Amino acid sequence: MIFYGDDSPIAALATPPGQGALAVIRTSGKNAIELLADHFSAPQKLKAAAGNTVVYGWMLGKNRVRLDEALVSVYRAPKSYTGEDGADISCHGGYAVVQAALETLHEAGFRDALPGEFTFRAFMNGKLDLTRAESVMEIVSAKTGKAHAGAVRRLSGDLESEIRAIKEKLVRVLAGVELFLDYSEDEFMEVGADERSGMLPERELAREVLADLRELAASFRIEKLYQEGALVVIAGRPNAGKSSLFNRLVKEDRALVAESPGTTRDWLEAWIAVEGIPVRLADTAGIWDSSDAVEKAGIKRGIELIKYADVVLYIVDATVGLAGEDAQFLCSGDIEGKPLIMVWNKSDAAPEMPELPADLPAGVERVSAKTGVGVLSLTARIAEALAGRNAGAERGDRIGVASARQKALIDRAVEQVADALNMADKGETLDIIAPSLREAVDCLGEITGEVSTADILEVMFGSFCVGK
Ligand SMILES: Nc1nc2c(ncn2[C@@H]2O[C@H](COP(=O)(O)OP(=O)(O)OP(=O)(O)O)[C@@H](O)[C@H]2O)c(=O)[nH]1
Ligand SMILES: [Mg+2]
Structure with a gap:
């Protein structure tokens, strides 16, 4: 059973599931940016990115197969919503695309976020009361x-x-x-x-x-x-x-x-x-x-x-x-x-x-x-x-x-x-x-x-x- 309160890397779809121009997958936690970089077409660029910057590239699946073009917004602790390192992945909004991206993130070591877990972390890290x-x-x-x-x-x-x-x-x-x-x-x-x-x-x-x-x-x-x-x-x-x-x-x-x-x-x-x-x-x-x-x-x-x-x-x-x-x-x-x-x-x-x-x-x-x-x-x-x-x-x-x-x-x-x-x-x-x-x-x-x-x-x- 998973409990709130650790700092393990988490990921979740932040926009409603379905077809749309864009979907945003949110990630946060320990080594979030490094883990994501392993499944990204421009890993060095992502790892070196400063906080509050955006990196363009491709999300990669198994055998480095291209999944989707994405813009990754990079956040560095403590200047982020959760107070941790994290990244928001903006990709195309479709069921299959999002599913594939989430599977890749699981493989990279992220677990599914619990309801409200991003905000919970923000609270625990003193970002909001x-x-x-x-x-x-x-x-x-x-x-x-x-x-x-x-x-x-x-x-x-x-x-x-x-x-x-x-x-x-x-x-x-x-x-x-x-x-x-x-x-x-x-x-x-x-x-x-x-x-x-x-x-x-x-x-x-x-x-x-x-x-x-x-x-x-x-x-x-x-x-x-x-x-x-x-x-x-x-x-x-x-x-x-x-x-x-x-x-x-x-x-x-x-x-x-x-x-x-x-x-x-x-x-x-x-x-x-x-x-x-x-x-x-x-x-x-x-x-x-x-x-x-x-x-x-x-x-x-x-x-x-x-x-x-x-x-x-x-x-x-x-x-x-x-x-x-x-x-x-x-x-x-x-x-x-x-x-x-x-x-x-x-x-x-x-x-x-x-x-x-x-x-x-x-x-x-x-x-x-x-x-x-x-x-x-x-x-x-x-x-x-x-x-x-x-x-x-x-x-x-x-x-x-x-x-x-x-x-x-x-x-x-x-x-x-x-x-x-x-x-x-x-x-x-x-x-x-x-x-x-x-x-x-x-x-x-x-x-x-x-x-x-x-x-x-x-x-x-x-x-x-x-x-x-
Ligand atoms: N002249 C006039 N006719 C209206 C007005 N409001 C409704 N009607 C007419 O009254 C009839 C019944 O309207 P509905 O809105 O279906 O009435 P209802 O109360 O929902 O009826 P039930 O679902 O059968 O209970 C329709 O033919 C409407 O066009 C109004 O303000 N003026
Ligand atoms: Mg009626």
């Missing part, structure tokens, strides 16, 4: 400009500096406590018992730290929304124009649209961006009391999906008006507690909107999927509904927390600092309070990776893609 290492994956998976911008700021170290600043404050609180505990017994006894109990030097600073940490923890909801996105489900009676609206929002003729009701059976989905939020939009089968077994199954699946929705768009056909089934659905338990937007569709064909019952649980957006009128206002409303679920999580200019690992550690630190303050309020002595503060400091250290265990690192980097 854990918040920045995590942001590398965020950049790779960002679906919208806003998600990407947040990840770039974390990669630039904005979150790292913020965590370090909070930690510094907390260390000042702890240092005050430790200093007091370090007093010799005699000196300590000079302070009266009343003064000793509940005495927490820098109590105000501790409160400030608690507020900072709580704000950071709350930011996770909104960052998660931008990173992972939300599910928006389109529901409604057959023929209401759900698929037409879906196509309009996706800006593509994805779903079948027909005059006859019961056109959509299996639900289908597509990713769209709604004011920077990645949204997985789903079109479902029209809900009604169907006797057709297949249609029934489709309706059931659609209703199941609504359970996972962050926002439901309920489409009503304006040319029909609010039917009994609509009112029944809108007031049913299926959507209880979910943000719901009622969409009065086909407004082009039925310009008048009747007075609607006051007890409907949703506001109404008038749109025409056919002409596009009202769709902009609808998307603004969707963004509002999604952000509304995360009210109070925005931090203005300041960057938030994007990984569940970081969030869990901040929650633990919040708990410990809150405990310490409570104990101080209750008049506990400093020796009782100190362990909570120490644990909180460790939690913050774990976020950036100053404090880390091999297990945590393996789990974290194991979720990366290979070649990263």
